[in-house]
Amino acid sequence: MGRVSAKQNILVIGGGVIGLSTAYELSRRGASVTVIDKGEPGFGCSYGNAGWITPCFALPLPMPGMFLKAVGWLLDPESPLHIHPAADPLLFRWLFGFMRSMRAGKMRESVRALTEISKYSLEAYSKLSVETGSEFGFEKKGLLMAAQSPAGVRAAIQEMELVAAHGVPGRFLTGEETKAFEPALTGKIEGSVYFPEEAHAEPLQVVRAFAAGAEKLGAKLLSRTEIYDFEIGRGGHIQSVRTTRGKFVADQYVLATGSWSHPIARALRLRVPVLGGKGYAMITPVLSPNPSHPMMLIEKKIAVTPRQGAQAGTLRIAGTLELVNGDDSISPRRVNAIVRGAREFMNVPEEPQILELWRGLRPCTPDGVPIIGRASGFTNLTVVTGHQMLGLQSAPGSGRLAAELVLGEKPTFDPHPFRASRF
Ligand SMILES: Cc1cc2nc3c(=O)[nH]c(=O)nc-3n(C[C@H](O)[C@H](O)[C@H](O)COP(=O)(O)OP(=O)(O)OC[C@H]3O[C@@H](n4cnc5c(N)ncnc54)[C@H](O)[C@@H]3O)c2cc1C
Known part of the structure; x- marks a missing residue:
């Protein structure tokens, strides 16, 4: 896939640590980002976890x-x-x-991919509070x-x-x-x-740091905005989504809905076994x-x-x-x-x-590895979900990889173990 313009409008669905780290990375690359969440951003699984990095x-x-x-x-x-x-x-x-x-072979591939993204993320967290101006313990x-x-x-x-x-x-x-x-x-x-x-942090404050970083760069965050339908055009192009607060039109869509992902993906006939x-x-x-x-x-x-x-x-x-x-x-x-x-x-x-x-x-996910990849059959959908026990600790790396894949940049990590098409 060739590089697409970073000036695109991108809708991130789901304002947990994963959706917001992706929004932050997209915003840093100059994209125009809106994040919608059916509740308050950060109050899903990202709210009260153990905070381990x-x-x-x-x-x-x-x-x-x-x-x-x-x-x-x-x-x-x-x-x-x-x-x-x-x-x-x-x-x-x-x-x-x-x-x-x-x-054993599958386990070795997974451990390599997960340690790589987690080590990158630990390093990224040590700079995040300076970058975003937010303390997160x-x-x-x-x-x-x-x-x-x-x-x-x-x-x-x-x-x-x-x-x-x-x-x-x-x-x-x-x-x-x-x-x-x-x-x-x-x-x-x-x-x-x-x-x-190893490190630890306050989980809700981490989400808020990503949110503050993204907002400073122009991203919009909308609470109580629940997606319930997609309008799909020719060739698998998502034209718009319908939410409880109206219709949203974007160039690219990112699905970051954590443990709610399976029913949403099923509406798109996508396999996301979370x-x-x-x-x-x-x-x-x-x-x-x-x-x-x-x-x-x-x-x-x-x-x-x-x-x-x-x-x-x-x-x-x-x-x-x-x-x-x-x-x-x-x-x-x-x-x-x-x-x-x-x-x-x-x-x-x-x-x-x-x-x-x-x-x-x-x-x-069944194999214990997150799904971070472009959804096959769609021209403008990226899935970033399935982070099991590692969502907080791998958020900076996951957000970065997702943003790179959305924008068609060269990925920092080998995307193969995370590909959406493996299910
Ligand atoms: C007890 C416990 C301890 C843990 N400890 C750790 C730890 O120490 N370190 C670690 O790295 N991980 C830990 N985890 C795992 C970590 O919390 C998750 O991996 C991470 O929070 C997942 O983030 P997420 O953004 O994918 O999901 P979420 O935070 O759940 O975000 C998904 C968002 O999508 C929104 N959404 C859903 N459906 C819709 C819709 N239709 N329209 C719009 N928005 C929608 C939700 O409202 C939600 O805010 C722990 C988890 C638990 C339960």
Whole structure:
């Protein structure tokens, strides 16, 4: 595809971290950008996530040897990863794709692509607040993966070796060393891996930084504007979209609707097999002692993030991934499982005060790799969605790649692993 004029009007559908990073990158390239969101920008999955910017977690969900584990997730409603068995054709197709992606070769290709885009993004975040004039709580305190069992330690070391091959350093700490390093770990600890280069930030503030950066460059952001139909002309040219606030006409359209993408794409007869990976995050008052590093509590797959600035005095505890098709109901059983799990590692009170409970649907593709690419069959549509557990940490790179593909520029990253046509 040849380079198209950067002066085009571009409509970005979806104002999460991915839509707004794309809008920011398009605006930096001189495009005239409008972002629409059915709610308030930033209040989808990007609102309350753990805030990690951690290339050490640039791993796809399906990994070799996971088959038996996946069967266990179907059976145990309290497992950190749970698949609710349901007669849903999308779920069956998704699971089939998930199983097929557990091959070692596919996993290696995915890890390479995800670490590359995440490392670029970590670097980009360190410049973003100066570029946009917005603070977003960016801190580089590393990430500690703490394990209570020999199997947990083995899993952490395996992960360390996998990402070390892609230039992400980590080091092993014994149980005693771990407790000296992070006194908030009051429970039994077998060992840990510390990744010193990793960062974290406040997720909603990150979205707002991208929004502020894009707006400064002339982008328009429209809330409560929900797309519900497309008008398609000859040769797959989208002529306009209909929304709850009228018709919009643009030269190029970008679909960045996170876990809502599947039904929207289906209206276009496009395959975008994205399911929601429901997770919870709770804000509690600080613990005593309070963690000073972001931590992954391995056996429970719980993410703990200390907070700074105006949020100091509170702690974010996040966890669980339950595969759902749009269901965002709150399960008290799974919320309690997070609290109990965290208590095994840290000094969490019997009845912790939950200042805010949030749930979000991670947009999950079957192969664990986001979709960033031009939609085949259309002349003017680019899809950027399916960022599973990595949307925040890969947003600058994802936005950049999407903007390059929209504008026909030479892509910074190999677009092949992300191509939309693979489904
Ligand atoms: C508990 C939890 C912890 C997590 N922790 C991390 C972490 O530490 N690091 C990390 O990188 N990622 C993390 N994630 C994942 C991360 O939050 C997501 O990958 C990311 O937010 C996805 O961004 P998005 O912009 O694609 O989706 P969203 O933020 O959901 O944005 C999509 C937007 O599209 C809009 N939309 C939908 N339909 C329409 C329509 N018809 N018309 C107009 N607008 C529409 C929605 O309103 C929404 O604002 C976590 C997720 C969860 C649930």
